Structures are given as structure tokens and as C-alpha cells.
Amino acid sequence: MDVVSGRRQIAVALSIATLVILAAMYVAPRPSPLRPNLPETLSDSEFRNLIDESSEPGGYFRSDNFVSNESAFQHVIPRLKQQMKPGGVYLGVGPEQNFTYIAALRPHLALITDIRRQNMLLHLMYKALFELSGTRSEFLSRLFARPIPGRVTKTEKVERLFELIGNVPPDRELARENLASIMRQLHELHGFVLNPEDSKSIEFVYNAFTSAGPEIRYSFPNQYPWRRFPSYFDLMSETDGTGENGGGLNHSFLATEENFQFVKKLESENRIIPIVGDFAGEKALRSVGRYLKSHGASVTAFYTSNVEFYLFQTEDWKKFYDNVAELPKSNDSIFIRSYFNNYGLQFPNPPGWLYSPPQSYQLLDSMPGLVTAFNAGRIQTYFDVIRRSLP
Helix, strand or coil: CCHHHHHHHHHHHHHHHHHHHHHHHHHCCCCCCCCCCCCCCCCHHHHHHHHHHHCCCCCCCCCCCCCCCCCCCCCCHHHHHHHCCCCCEEEECCCCHHHHHHHHHCCCEEEEEECCHHHHHHHHHHHHHHHHCCCHHHHHHHHHCCCCCCCCCCCCCHHHHHHHHHCCCCCHHHHHHHHHHHHHHHHHHCCCCCCHHHHHHHHHHHHHHHHHHHHCECCCCCCCCCCCCCEHHHHHCCCCCCCHHHCCCCCCCCCCHHHHHHHHHHHHCCCEEEEECCCCCCCHHHHHHHHHHHCCCCEEEEEEECHHHHHCCCCHHHHHHHHHHHCCEEEEEEEEEEEEHHHCCCCCCCCCCCCCCCCEEEEEEEHHHHHHHHHCCCCCCHHHHHHHCCC
């Protein structure tokens, strides 16, 4: 082999190697979100300590808020699933709608912060029910203390499950047995030492679900004729609005057995952590931020519902955004917020929508972008926030 030929062969070999490397880089899947130190499961003591050490004294809200009142909360899920990778950290507020976002977004860890201590206890009740139930139908039977007649399959549509359970009256003896099982699960399995007031609060919440059944609404036990809130059944059979006339896919945590089992797994591994805290408080969100930073993790999505509307009634919104600034974020971290039509700024209906406007809209916003706007003085009113995140 002469020198020229040898050089040509070396050059060809290097070119081929470069192409192979470039091709591998092109086809390689994107890496999963960074969570180098987040535990795969939390021990019961770690779970209890996170709740105790992060929580603030309970505060006041005007409603018991047993269930959500946001009928369009699934509408942002298709965009979220396109933009976000599974395995991140989800922050939320309020009751069961968090489970639907968790089922859809598949986070590694979820922390739910709410000013009402009763909301934390409601989530402990849910935790016990998830752990005690093998399937969606068992979960619904325990939640509403109504035996489901006949046999149901794991592929049963959620509408059919609610149809079956909705035709059965509550069983008082089953309710007593279920409540006892919930308390044993929390006391004996997880080691919670609940004071009498907390125990009574869990009983109060559970009795609300058993007495109202699948028709329980945000306003329970009151009924407001001028405004009809969605029932539990309505919320679980909602869709993402991508179909004709507002239809589409149902992403609720009870829509499929797979969704239910994912939330059940996180509950069983102590990876859905309810905390008592004010968004504008000095402890809860900052404690969450320190915990995530210590584990090299950042917030993927933060569902705030319409809490910001109330924060802007005082100067508390500034404290909240100061707290958000301390949370570990990435460039892709997203706010999910709710906006109600009666607040004054009306949004147009989606194209092809033939029904009346929804009572609420779900909006997305960049978390780091919001912090930048706040620090630059571009946030002064609630509507400054809403206009940043048009649907």
C-alpha cells in the first residue's frame, strides 16, 4: 500500500466514523428529566416528616372544596403531554383534579400544597382508598360506600362504572367498615398519629362522599340554582376538548385502569405528598424548594388553579412570586392556572364550539418567564398574569 492510498483509506474511515456518530446522535432518544437523587419510594417516616416539616398552620377558605369546580381542566393536557417528558416533579393545589394531571403527565414525585388542613386530610383519605383498592371499581365502591352490582371488567368505560354505582343507595354498614379501614391504614400501616380533630375531619369528608355519592359537587351540601357546578361523575367523564363540539379524549385518573394504577403506585410508594400551606406563606413552598434542590430536581409543572385571583386581592401575590422565584425551575417549567369567565375578561370559544362558553379555562404560562416579568415590574394586576397565558 502506497502512502497516498493509505491516507485515502484513513480519510474514508474517519468520514464513515463521523457519519455513524452523527447518525447515532440524530436517532438517539432525548434524555429523561434529570432526577439523580429523587428516591424511588419514600419510607413512611420520610413521608410523615415531609408533611410535618413543610406544613404551616391551616388557613381559611370559603368552601370545603370536596371536589373541583373546573369543567375544562383537561383542555391543556394534549399540549402538556407534547411539551413535557414524564418523570418530573408536579406541584398542585386542591382535591381530585390533581390525580388526573398526575395520571396524564406521569411525574416521578407530586406535592400538593393547600391552605386548608382539611385538604391535606382529604388526600390522606384518598391515599388510603387507593392503597386498599385493587381496581377502579373497588375504589369507587369504597369512596361512595356503594357496592357495584354484578361483575365489571378492567376495560369497562368509566361512564358505565358510574352508571352502575349511581343506581345503588349508600350502604351504611359498608361506610362504617370503609372508614375504619381508612383509619387503620393511616394509623397502623403508615404510623400517623392523628389528633381527635383530624380524625373527625376525615370522618366528615368521607361522610360527605358517601351521602352525596357520585353527584357530590363543589358546592355540597348547598345548591346554587344560578350556577350548576360539575358533579364527580361529570369531572371523571370530561374530555380534552380536541374533538367536535367540545368532545375528545378523556384523561381522567378513572378513565382507564392504567391511569388508576399509575396514581395508585405513586400513592403506595408515598410519592404524592399533601402539605398544608399558603402560597404566600413563608414556609411551605420554600420548604418544597429546598427539598427539591437537595435532590437535584426542578419543578416540571405547577397547577395553581385560580389561587392567584385571591392573592391579588391583597399584596400576597408579591410574596407568592417571591416564593416561586426560589423554586428550582428549568426553561420548560410550566404554570397550569384556571380562569373563570365571571372575573371580567372573556375568552372566545374554541373553533367549532357550539355550546355556551365553559365556566372556566385552563391556561399555561412559563414559570421562569413569569418570574422575569415580575422582577422587571411588568406584573401589577391579576389580568397582567392572565394576559400572559391566553388559551
